[in-house]
Amino acid sequence: MFSAKIWKLGDDIDTDIILPTEYLAFETVQEMKPYAFSPLRPDLASKIQPGDMIVAGNNFGCGSSREQAPEVVKALGVSCIVAKSYARIFFRNAINNGLLLIEQPDLFDEVSEGDIAEVTPGKEIKVNGKSYDIASLPDNLTEILEAGGLVKAMRKRNGLD
């Protein structure tokens, strides 16, 4: 269980918004961090503190397959994203980077930015005294997430860790 401050975004947050193309070629994710979400909210990246969470509507992460998008969200220290639904490439990329994604249909409409949530992965999220059920991920994804991402899972496969 962990608690996290909520930053709220809308529907169809595409990966060009999460990180525009002009910043994709930076050599490190650290250099990309200040530009996360800049087309929509230029000041958001500087406000997000490690441990905070993002709450969004439908189709979070749609568009480009750029994996820099979940990597930069992870690098900002975001503990998890709770959305009504995710675009499929973003979903895979996030899990592969060890970023926890939670699908929850009701929470988005009932919470405000700045609210504090208590998250118990695979079980529930509590906000403002109300509890929201959340499902577990499929086994093969839980394995990748628990290994700390796909790179670590592959290193294990290759006998390196």
Added chain:
Amino acid sequence: MGYTLVEKIIAKKVGHEVKPGDIVTVPVDWCMIDDIMVPFAVQKFEEMGFDKVYDPEKVVLIYDHFLPATQTDDSRHFRVGDEFAEKYGLKHVHRTDGICHQLMTEAGYVKPGDIAFGTDSHTVTYGCVGAFSTGIGYTEMAGILGTGQLWIKVPETIKIEIDGTLPGNVTSKDIILRIIGDLTASGATYNSLEFTGSTVDAMSVASRMTISNMSVEAGAKCGLFAPDDKTCDYCKIPYDDEIKDLHGDDNASYAKILRYRAEDFVPVCACPSLVDNIKPVSELKGTKVDQVFLGSCTNGRLEDLRTAATILKGKHIAPYVKMIVTPASRKIYRAALADGTLEILSDAGAIITTPGCGLCCGRGGGILSDGEVVVATNNRNFLGRMGTSKVQIYLASPATAAATAIAGEITEA
């Protein structure tokens, strides 16, 4: 019970029947890595500790987004790619030949029934020849480079039947924009789209590519066409019984079937700043434009350039409009040069650029600024995609783009 096209393709590769929802590990026929993602994929591959690429014949590196380079750091991507290709003996590196999604079928790699993954979301384009192909991140690509396989969830299928004859000013771009509008930007998430019907049968492979290419804008995992004799001509393979079996069965189980009459389609635009914000061009008349872009993996093919040239022949674009034309590949560029298409476009006042992704991803010449309006034939009108977040991007067909360039305002062809 029969099978959908995607179920047939996957079942054949894994050697047993599959049903939607099954999680299966598939062998990978083709890996496509574009220049933006090359250094990241290489870094992850090395971090994973692999010492060889599973099959150097099956990996294709394509430099297209950053070509010609516009920022001083861009050439690092080419250098890292070249070094990786040299070290692991990769056979296929395209340094200046055009856009990845055009080349993967045009250069003879992906064939009907193949499974391909690429580090770009528009990898879905190869569905135009009846291949299962989709976009992935660079970490998964690194995993495939080492193992030759990837897990996928077998998708449910939405069948889209289109019958009849299209109006003269409607192209396959108008069809897919309308369908995305009807499905919404997330309406096909995790699904395979399967396109059938007499309108589809009559289409060129190039027109089908436009539709497959934009399937991902409705969230789809792939957008498939059953291969036919035209597909086989394009792929230079025999139209044999194995190919003929690659179609969705009538008694397959579909999540949904959408039926359209071709005669009902009209020219449309995707309006700022969502791909599913679809309006008829006739309702947008009077919207003044600063720039028109004809190109991209969606609509940079010879038939697209010819469609525009037919409209622009003997005319001139409005004096305040910049029109940028970017052929999708060197082969298309040369064909359009040879048949006089480029001359017509140039005479009309268009700027012809080198093949590549160019303006579509906001990296090439022609990026726009606050308050400017662009009509563009590419696939995304997201905030900030082609310049600042205050640029208004309208996505349209090549015909609408050409007519708009002449009028200087959004206009039906």
